[in-house]
Amino acid sequence: MKTMSEEISNCNHKDHDKNSYCVSIVPIFNHLDAAELKEIVRTARSVSYPRGQMIYRPGELSDGLYIVHKGSLRIFRESSGGKEQLVRILGPGEFSGESALFNESVHDAYAEALEPLELCMIGRESMQTFLLKYPQIALKMLAEFSSRLATSEEQAARIAMETVETRVALYLAGQVEAWKNTCIKLPMRRKDLASHxxxxxxxxxxxxxDFEAAGWIRQTGQRDIEVIDLDALLLV
Amino acid sequence: MKTMSEEISNCNHKDHDKNSYCVSIVPIFNHLDAAELKEIVRTARSVSYPRGQMIYRPGELSDGLYIVHKGSLRIFRESSGGKEQLVRILGPGEFSGESALFNESVHDAYAEALEPLELCMIGRESMQTFLLKYPQIALKMLAEFSSRLATSEEQAARIAMETVETRVALYLAGQVEAWKNTCIKLPMRRKDLASHxxxxxxxxxxxxxDFEAAGWIRQTGQRDIEVIDLDALLLV
DNA sequence: TCGAGTCCTTGATGCCGCTCAAGTTTCGAT
DNA sequence: ATCGAAACTTGAGCGGCATCAAGGACTCGA
Incomplete structure (x- = not known):
């Protein structure tokens, strides 16, 4: 494979130790075989951002699909009054930029690097080609979108109908589930959690x-919480 | 085509006058040619519901994709406290049931007929087959999902960050845009609009x-509103 | 290791919007 | 056309939560 250096120049995210491409950790691609993966990797560009830098802003033209390789970023929206709402935090393997891929070609939110960040970018046209060539990718993407949609609608419903207390309790419960452990580490600062x-x-x-006073949780560090009585929490 | 009666028995939604199948009015299918459309129509089942009847409830197994042919339905969620939030109202050509198609096989919301309703139903397996056979359908569906996702996230952000007054104003502005007219007709009763x-x-x-007192709108009927000063409304 | 900046906590205050209630209008079925 | 039920309007009262403010804790870079 003479393309080794070529791959690197296009997308240097080949983890030499694990022999995996950046895109191979992405659920929507991970069913492809090595040759197909390489075809995709070849079209991908690699980009790095320092902590705090914006990847894109609302109104900017879309470049394509962004896939997180290392680090994390947050997607947020801004209201007329300047308040922001955190939409989602993306970690390795997750992707963003899709809204601009299929409909309008401009972004509708902010994307900001939370830590030193490495992204793979797949151009709009390449992505469309792959979707038609490998319909399985489209199916996986549909599943991902459908899941995000359900999450987003549930989120809207919670904010609209539940009290703040219930929302916080439900969030903690969700974290316990995500960590599969009653000791959880919040993935963001208060400000972002609040806007979320x-x-x-x-x-x-x-x-x-309040929860701690009631004996339902214990705050061990700023972002570390031990959930003692999950049932009581969910009865709020 | 001896299949005429067969089509009717499977899906009686062929509009004899317009020579169009129920699915042909659906954006995600309308690029297909007649033969392909017929292939899909053949697998579709037709179902009718009287006003007020539930099409599905949370937790019920998914049958497949529901496409509205005539009438309208509302999708809503329910909170622990019994309050409901309206997620979306579907009219002819729109579809629902997708969350159950790709991920979990159970519904996560209610669907209720608002008027006498006729639906086309495409089974889960058939749908998966079509998506792989005609990747263009998947692409259109991705566009639709992506658009719904953007709407839903925007909705969540608005509820989280804007005052009620602003939300109502923004909703009216959206209706003016949708109707392409400053005289609008609200598509739902106060209760549903409120929960939305x-x-x-x-x-x-x-x-x-308040808006009427300020001279920004005029309420002509219960659901009929004339927007007089859109700019003032958006400055709220 | 240290210091500055950021983040977090706790208190006091005020108001937006929910709740409950009663009267009025509209809608839809017979 | 008519009646009953459902939807809408308006009022009064209050509570949850945002806001403003100040002091304390943590983090990260030098």
């Missing part, structure tokens, strides 16, 4: 303090 | 009354 749950950092602090 | 915007019917009434 549609409240303020102050209220988050207060509610967590 | 994350508020109560009383508050909707009050805000509309």
């Amino acid at each position: 749950l549609g409240t303020t950092p102050e209220t988050i602090s207060r509610k967590l303090a | 915007l994350g508020t109560t019917p009383e508050t909707i009434s009050r805000k509309l009354a």
Whole structure:
């Protein structure tokens, strides 16, 4: 394979130790065989961002699909009044930029690097080609979208109908499930958690303090929480 | 084509006058040629519901994809406390049931007929087959999902960050755009509009009354509103 | 290791919007 | 056309939560 260096120049995200391409960790691609993966990798570009830098902003033209290789980023929206709402945090293997891929070609949210970040970028046209050539990719992407849609609608419903207390409790329950452990580490600061749950950092602090006073949780570090009584929490 | 009666028995939604199948009005299918359409129609089943009847409920197994042929239905979720939030209203040509198609096989919301309703149903397996056979369908569906996702995230952000007044104003602005006219007809009752915007019917009434008092709108009928000063409305 | 900046906590205050209630209008079925 | 039920409006009261403010804790880079 003389293309080794070529791959590197296009997308240097080949993990030499694990012999895997950046895209191979992505669920929507991981059913492809090595040759197909390489075809995709060849069209991918690699980009790095320092902590805090914006990857894109609302109104900017879309380049294509962004796949996180290392680090993490947050997607957020901004209201007329300047408040922001965190939509989602992306870790390795997750992707973004899709809204601009299929409909309008401009982004509708902000994407900001939370840590030193490495992305793989697949151009709009390449992506369309792959989707037609390998319909399985489209199917996986449909599944992913469908899942995101369900999450987003559930989120909207929660913010619309539940009290802040319930939302915080439900979030903690979700984290316990995600970590498969009653000791959880919040993946973001209060400010982002607040904007995600549609409240303020102050209220988050207060509610967590209330839960602790009730003996349902224990706050060990700023972002470390041990859930003691999950059932009580969900009865709020 | 001896299949005429067969089509009818499977899906009686052939509009004799317009020579179009129920599925041909659906954006995700309307690029197919007649033969392909017929192939899909053949696998579709037709179902009717009287006003007020539930098409599905959360937890029920998914049958497949529901396509609205005549009438309309509303999708809504229910909170622990029994409050409901309207997610979306579907009219002819729109579809639902997708969340159950790709991920879990159970529904996560309610679907209820708002008027006498006729649906086309395409089974889960058939749908998967079509998606692989005609990747263009998958691409259109991805575009539709992506658009719904953007809408849903925007909705969540609005409920989380904007005041009720702003949300009502933005909703009216959206309707003006949808109707391409400053005289609009609300597509739902106060109760549903309220649950859609994350508020109560009383508050909707009050805000509309405020807007009218300010001279920005005129309420001509219960659901008929004339927007007089759109700019002022958006400055709220 | 240290210091500055950021993040978090806790308190006091005020208001937006929900709730409950009662009266009025509209809708839809017979 | 008429009646009953459902939907809408308006009012009064209150509570949850945002806001503003100040002090304390943590983090990260030098």
